[in-house]
Amino acid sequence: MNTTGYAAGQGLRLIPFRGLRYVPERVGSLAAVTSPPYDVVVRPDGLHHLESADPHNIVRLILPQAGTAAERHQRAADTLERWLAEGVLAPDPAPVLYVYEQRADDILQRGVIGALALSPASEGIVLPHEDVMADVVEDRADLMRTAAAHFEPLLLSYAGDGGPGGTTAVIERVVERVPLLTTTTEDGFGHRLWAVTDPVEQAEIASGLSHRQALIADGHHRWATYLRLQQEQTVPGPWDFGLVLLVDTARHPLRVRAIHRLLHGLPVAQALRALDGRFRVRPIGGPLPRALDALADAAADGNAFLLAGDGRFHLVDRPDEQLLARTVRTDRPDAWRTLDATVLHSTLLDDVWRIPDDPEHIAYIHDTAAAVEQAERHDATAVLMHPVREEVVRDLARQGITMPRKSTSFGPKPATGLVLRSLGVD
Template sequence: MSTPGHGNGATGSPAGQGLRLTPFRGLRYVPERVGSLSAVTSPPYDVVVRPDGLRHLETADPHNIVRLILPQAATAADRHRQAAETLRRWQEENVLAADPEPALYVYEQRGDGILQRGLIGALRLTPREEGVVLPHEDVMPHIIEDRAALMRDTGANLEPLLFSYRGNGNGTEGAAGVIEQVIRTEPLLSTLTDDGYAHRLWAITDPHDLDTVDKDLSHQRALIADGHHRWATYLRLRAEQPAPGPWDYGLVLLVDTARYPLRVRAIHRLLHRLPVAEALAGLGGAFRVRTLDGPLPDALDALAEASAVPGGNAFVLAGDGRFHLLDRPDPDLLARTIPGDRPQAWRELDATVLHSTLLEHVWQVPDAPEHIGYIHETAAAVQQAELHGGTAVLMHPVHEDVVRELAEQGVTMPRKSTSFGPKPATGLVLRSLALD
């Protein structure tokens, strides 16, 4: 793998000790071999709503990327072997083909009032103690195990992680200047996905442009916006290698949020084995409870209003055909159940109160996949709870500044506390480690 030169000076990190984003030979769909680029893309693996969303993607095109990121078979080992075989076959059949030379890729998404541009490349992996890549959420070991087996068997990074960094806001210099120049040229691909987002991709191969990007990013550090489990997987797989090589890098999308702010949404909880009636009965006087009239949008408005109160923790419970707003938690209960050795911003997080107070203490719900699910879309969370007799806990999003503040202190939030977006579409560019 070729690595551009280091820069000098310091802003976010000392020069040469910051982000190192390196070119790679992207593996991309050959348009003539698939129905359409839109039909072969997918949301990230953990956003696909299963089983309906999975089935929709599988039937959209026989070569949809979901067959690689979420292969279906009887056992985990069979799933991972199947994905590896599918990836090998698609390359042999020229469904997927490698670009002729290593490149960084400019990626653009536009839709729903958002314009996002960033750089896709192979990022040098750094341990947490170096402070170059800042995680902000805890992770679940069983997910890392699954993703590691999939990456190990396929020998590929199948989808880019979403990272954010803060540039200087100047669109004429550094990486931002390179991006602004490149987007004036003809893109490698352009497609419109079912969610209404338009996607475009360009390759950066000019040595001068690559050096400019490298010097700029060598001063920067990044927040993991989306992909904590895959980042932890990258680090695990690198630790397994006996010598330096392609596993020292992982596929990411870097977005300068000084120019292109991300949208932060909540991730909702689905309590599979706790019916709403039991959840409400178990509260006692722990929270004020109000049953709301009206549809889901009205319930979310009420949640936002309750969450806007300084220090106010609020949730909406759903699953019994109605919506129940929980707010004004008992301060004494919070003091007894929330660890006091963390920053105040962490202790006041809705996710902290949910996990430390409600799930662990009040409802005594075990922290295991068979008990707690995580769903990004509010309507889907409500639907699943109603279908299966569980409880959906709808959350209000946390502000990005709080996330970054805690990450810079080395403090992680409860797992699945945030959903940054828009997330990159999976399937536009892959990284095969065999090509590096």
């Protein structure tokens, strides 16, 4: 591996690596060993479902179960070592880049998986747009450090020119060939993966990315973890690179969805009482899709949220202007100050409901129906959000302004388990 980092002024630098992949003959099916990204798995139901899908499901590496954090991380490392020894996972014979395709109904997304160079100089090249939680970064860092592996790629988007040349040309040629693997996961998405072995094509991809910057679409905590672990090293090596999927959104626009909040210990009735005189609150008839349509209509005119958990839906909008002026910081652009996530955290969580932003009090859930179901089951409050537009996200990121954590969910996200990166076999 070439372990030199970024040179000043360079763009993205993606290099080949020897991916670890499941050996199909050793598992029930590729679909049965894959998983959504670790933070999308809805615990405990989703975790148990994946663990029972196949004894080698990747969730045993990304969300190992044990009594303490140290034991969990060591279990993942031991499991990875055992699966390699048993031939469940095996490294590809030579370093390659991978073309990855996801397809479902009218959705087609293609990108390139590789090892991306990390460096303090990458600031301004790789753009984060959300804050991160220190405890999550610490947990992911301990897991990666103990296992010496990257189990799932970040999703990065870049704005290409949409033309037929460069990286796009290589991808379009490669997808006409026989793929390394093909599978369809239970969410209906078809997945295909190809190896780019030709040094000329690898160079074409590198050249096409060399003057690009990328937005972190999914994986802020893993990106922060990559940087932390890289900074711990004293000599160049595999920690100077991180596993990523790069998608040209000029060619394959991403979908932007909201991430919802589940407020433990806050019944809906109590949440609504605290809003009296501060926000407008209206009951909204179901079912859920109809209530979400009402949320979208209200969000077009200003901050709006949908509360659920008592068997009904409550539309919350039109916050008191004096309340916003008092609770939202003024040293940020208007685009940031008016974000629903900003108002939720600064005004509702911090001031009105006074709920600490930690896992004991708040869960972040991507699936809307799951958020509602869990709130109703546990007498809690689900705060359903409307997604922010991608151009707002990118504009703030270019200004160096981060949004409140878990403000957006870009997708489709890569399936975890199709290709891993060991830091010992590159």
